[in-house]
Each structure stands twice: as C-alpha cells, then as structure tokens.
Amino acid sequence: MIELLELTAGEQVLDLGCGTGMNFPLLQDQVGPNGRIVGIDRSADMLAQARKKATRQGWDNVILIQADATALDPAEISAQITRAGGQALSDAALTTYALSLMQPWQDAWTHMRMLTAEQARLGVLDMQRPTGASSVLTPLARIACWMGGADIDAHPWTALERDCTDVRTASARGGHLQVRAGVKPSDAATSHN
Ligand SMILES: C[S@@+](CC[C@H](N)C(=O)[O-])C[C@H]1O[C@@H](n2cnc3c(N)ncnc32)[C@H](O)[C@@H]1O
Known part of the structure; x- marks a missing residue:
C-alpha cells in the first residue's frame, strides 16, 4: 500500500493508528530526512514504543501525537503538528x-481526510473474511480479529472507494487483507461526516 501512495522525498505523511511505528521504516525510505512522518495513536504505550524506535534510528522527522482518532479536533491536531515543526x-x-478497531471508524476516516491537503493520497489497509478457496480459513481470521479487537465486517476501505478518485486496489492472504489507495478530491475535505 505504501508503494501505491507514491510518496516522494520531502513529503509529510500521516499514519493514523500508527501503533509502535511498524510502518515508519518503509515511510522513511520514501519521504527521506527532509520529509516528515506524523503518527497518531490513542495508546501512550504504543507511542512510547514508536518514540523509542525513532530515537534509536536517529529520526528527527517524526511527530507523535496521542489522540483518539474518532474524537479528535482536526484544527487542534493541526496546531500541534505545526507547533512541532x-x-x-x-x-x-x-x-x-x-x-476496524475504531468505533465509529467513519469518524476517524473523516478526521484523516480533514488532516490532509487537497489532492492528498490516502490509503487504507484492513481485514475482512477470506474469500474463495481461502474462506475455509474464516474461523481463524475471525479469531485473530476478535483477539485484536477488530471488527472483521467493518470494511472501512469502502469509505475510501466512495470519497477518493483514482482508487487502486490490492489484496493478499486469500482476500483477508484489503488495500485501497486513492486521491482526495479538492472539494471533499469536509463532506461525508
Ligand atoms: C493493530 S494496531 C496497528 C498498528 C499499526 N498501524 C500497524 O500497522 O502496525 C492498531 C492501533 O490502533 C490504535 N487505535 C485503536 N483505536 C484507536 C483510536 N480510536 N484512535 C487512535 N488510535 C487507535 C491502537 O492503539 C493500535 O496502536
């Protein structure tokens, strides 16, 4: 999915629900030292791990913000980001x-769009029940999602399909992992609340 985002050196990329920063090495490869990663997560413990990772790697272009993605105030978060450079x-x-862990995820999606510029590239990777021959693995997938607190039937990428243009699609693991990337249209910043 990161490839589909077509990041270029010097860009700022937001990772919503960044957790421990598992995506950060791949993102750093794309945006480089003159770019920036903004990680938002509601868990202080997850962010502490992400912060350790950034420090260990010597990344001084990572901004971490603790917030509930479903309830945050985008203007306040933007102000925090600018205060951090x-x-x-x-x-x-x-x-x-x-x-798929967030309730209601639709609000988090709206905030994600509001925190990006016009024509920003947006990406969603999430889980669903495996399809086709892999559907025999559905019980395992359901248990994995349940243990992680994810709603396997949330299908949050459908919002990206609705709200973005130039949507590109990929999937893996028998359809269990669904990837969408698209472009935020200029006039869609605050629609679909
Ligand atoms: C399964 S982890 C994925 C972490 C990371 N995106 C990755 O791919 O490795 C889900 C993350 O979402 C965060 N999260 C769940 N609900 C959230 C919310 N309402 N607002 C912000 N973060 C949330 C959790 O704290 C956790 O770090």
Whole structure:
C-alpha cells in the first residue's frame, strides 16, 4: 500500500493508528530526512514504543501525537503538528490494521481526510473474511480479529472507494487483507461526516 501512495522525498505523511511505528521504516525510505512522518495513536504505550524506535534510528522527522482518532479536533491536531515543526495538513495519509478497531471508524476516516491537503493520497489497509478457496480459513481470521479487537465486517476501505478518485486496489492472504489507495478530491475535505 505504501508503494501505491507514491510518496516522494520531502513529503509529510500521516499514519493514523500508527501503533509502535511498524510502518515508519518503509515511510522513511520514501519521504527521506527532509520529509516528515506524523503518527497518531490513542495508546501512550504504543507511542512510547514508536518514540523509542525513532530515537534509536536517529529520526528527527517524526511527530507523535496521542489522540483518539474518532474524537479528535482536526484544527487542534493541526496546531500541534505545526507547533512541532510540521505542516498543518499532510501530503498523504495511511491507516493500517487500525480503522476496524475504531468505533465509529467513519469518524476517524473523516478526521484523516480533514488532516490532509487537497489532492492528498490516502490509503487504507484492513481485514475482512477470506474469500474463495481461502474462506475455509474464516474461523481463524475471525479469531485473530476478535483477539485484536477488530471488527472483521467493518470494511472501512469502502469509505475510501466512495470519497477518493483514482482508487487502486490490492489484496493478499486469500482476500483477508484489503488495500485501497486513492486521491482526495479538492472539494471533499469536509463532506461525508
Ligand atoms: C493493530 S494496531 C496497528 C498498528 C499499526 N498501524 C500497524 O500497522 O502496525 C492498531 C492501533 O490502533 C490504535 N487505535 C485503536 N483505536 C484507536 C483510536 N480510536 N484512535 C487512535 N488510535 C487507535 C491502537 O492503539 C493500535 O496502536
């Protein structure tokens, strides 16, 4: 999915529900030292791990913010980002294995869009029940999602399909992992609340 976002050096990318920063090495490869990663997560423990990772790697271009993605105030978060040396609105945003844990994930999706610039590239990676021949693995997938607190039937990428243009699709693990990337249209920043 990160490839589909077509990040370029110097861009600012938002990782919503960033957890321990598992995506950060791949994102760093794309945006480089002159770019920036903004990680938002509601868990202080997860962010502490992400902060350790950034410190260990010597990344001084990572901004971490603790917030509930479903309830945050985008203007306040943008102000926090600029106070930390970043841009108010990111050039791209992604959320991986995270929206399906959020209740209601639709609000988190709206906030993700509001925290990005016009024409930003947006990406969602999340889980569903495996399809086709792999559907025999559905019980395992359901248990994995249940243990992680994810709603396997949330299908949050459908919001990206609705709200973005130039949508690209990928999937893996028998359809269990669904990937969407698209472009935020100029006039869609605050629609679909
Ligand atoms: C399964 S982890 C995925 C972490 C990371 N995106 C990755 O791919 O490795 C889900 C993350 O979403 C965060 N999360 C869950 N609900 C949230 C919410 N309402 N607001 C912000 N973060 C949330 C959790 O704290 C956790 O770090």
